[in-house]
Amino acid sequence: MMNKNLSFSEKVNYVVRNIPFGRIMTYGQVAALAGNPRAARIVGGIAHYGDSDLPWHRVVNKNGGLASGYPGGRIEHKIVLSAEGVHISELGYVAVDEYIWWPDLSL
DNA sequence: CGAGTGACCGCAA
DNA sequence: ATTGCGGCCACTC
Numbered sequence: 001m002m003n004k005n006l007s008f009s010e011k012v013n014y015v016v017r018n019i020p021f022g023r024i025m026t027y028g029q030v031a032a033l034a035g036n037p038r039a040a041r042i043v044g045g046i047a048h049y050g051d052s053d054l055p056w057h058r059v060v061n062k063n064g065g066l067a068s069g070y071p072g073g074r075i076e077h078k079i080v081l082s083a084e085g086v087h088i089s090e091l092g093y094v095a096v097d098e099y100i101w102w103p104d105l106s107l
Numbered sequence: 108c109g110a111g112t113g114a115c116c117g118c119a120a
Numbered sequence: 121a122t123t124g125c126g127g128c129c130a131c132t133c
Contacts, residue, residue: 007130008129008130008131009130009131031129036128036129036130038127038128038129039128039129039130040128040129041127041128041129041130042128042129042130042131043130045129045130045131045132046130046131048131049131049132050131050132063121091121093121
């Protein structure tokens with residue numbers, strides 16, 4: 001695949017957009033798929049600046065905590081995710097180990 | 108073009 | 121589970 005022509009934000013854009021319903025990904029994971037496992041912060045930055053069309057609510061930090069700067073706050077983030085069928089603890093933590101999604105490696 | 112910013116990650120106590 | 125510290129890199133102004 002010749003994705004190398006895509007900018008980092010473009011790759012992030014592509015990955016986030018392909019996260020299926022009821023599934024989540026971590027920032028570090030998206031960053032790794034975008035080509036920079038250390039650019040997790042960049043993913044957050046991209047989320048903050050633009051690409052508002054992407055399902056950022058499906059992107060959480062590796063600890064399972066919801067984004068603190070999400071529009072409306074963690075509460076909205078929690079509501080949206082719960083609407084996707086993702087169970088969230090009252091503290092606003094999601095079971096990353098259960099809902100985490102990777103590209104279809106399964107055959 | 109320079110500096111600051113950020114929705115993070117990892118480890119340690 | 122929480123808190124604190126440092127590092128990392130692309131994006132915006």
